Amino acid sequence: MEIDESRPIWAQLVDEFCRRIVSGEWPSGRKLPSVRELALDLGVNPNTVQKALAEVDRRGLTSTERTSGRFVTTDAEAVSAARRAIAAETVDGFAIAVSGIGMSLAEATDLLAGRWRIAVADPAARVDPEPHREPSSRTTNAADSPAQDGRTNQ
Amino acid sequence: MEIDESRPIWAQLVDEFCRRIVSGEWPSGRKLPSVRELALDLGVNPNTVQKALAEVDRRGLTSTERTSGRFVTTDAEAVSAARRAIAAETVDGFAIAVSGIGMSLAEATDLLAGRWRIAVADPAARVDPEPHREPSSRTTNAADSPAQDGRTNQ
DNA sequence: CATACTGTATTACGACAATAATACAGTGGT
């Protein structure tokens, strides 16, 4: 799994764990790897994994036996509901994004069909998102005059 | 424009400004609102706007006249290239996301067609992403034993 | 020329994410 710096790691882990569950990668009833094992695999701190798993618990996709481990829920409906929710979120976000740059549904559908195979199969061929880099050498900088200026933030 | 807490604000502003340019909302050659004005409109600190605009400059979509203001590039090819890049990123990301939860291209296309109109037109009907909330009452917590444990982070 | 506007530069502070390093408690196998 890929982790980037654009969002809190624990939030990315929540998404990844949910994905593994709704995709069947972690089937219903299966015992999850331990907190420490997951942390090792993912290259993050166990604290971060724990935080993410607590949120997955909260969403009802996993539960913990306190000392014997953590397990995927056996409630199949909960899993499929989560899958539908994730799908809907993803689709809506995509629709908003592409319509926001002036694309039509037909354009979006065509582009999707054209890139599907390659994007899904060949990670190297993907167009990765702009990696969230600091704007060149500049610092931060901003305002000036004291009172009537653009400092109307919260 | 909507700002959430899932990513640095300045990064969201970069995306938004690029979107306005490639969508034609800010046409080629047009003078951008001032840093302070944008900060006021968006409800953020001028520093944050400045940081975002510096990045948009770096990407070649805007340039600054230092004292007279900031302008959208007149290089039409740069704009359309940026639009293509954004579209490709968005489509690839979508393809990976939906295939990651086990959807086929046909399913994705159908779902997209079904949700297109409503997601684009009616913000209230959208399925919003999980709002990145702290996992209930729990703290953070994690590991234990000292040496041979999962603390193999960087 | 003076004033208002533009972008740019600094420094400081509060909040939080991620890490680090322990510690505790309960279960299961030997």
Next chain:
DNA sequence: ACCACTGTATTATTGTCGTAATACAGTATG
């Protein structure tokens, strides 16, 4: 009983994001 393993809890440190509050420099207009 012992020991390895599980989840959970605490405390401290570091870095960065967002904000705040100024300050400086150049242009344009009256």
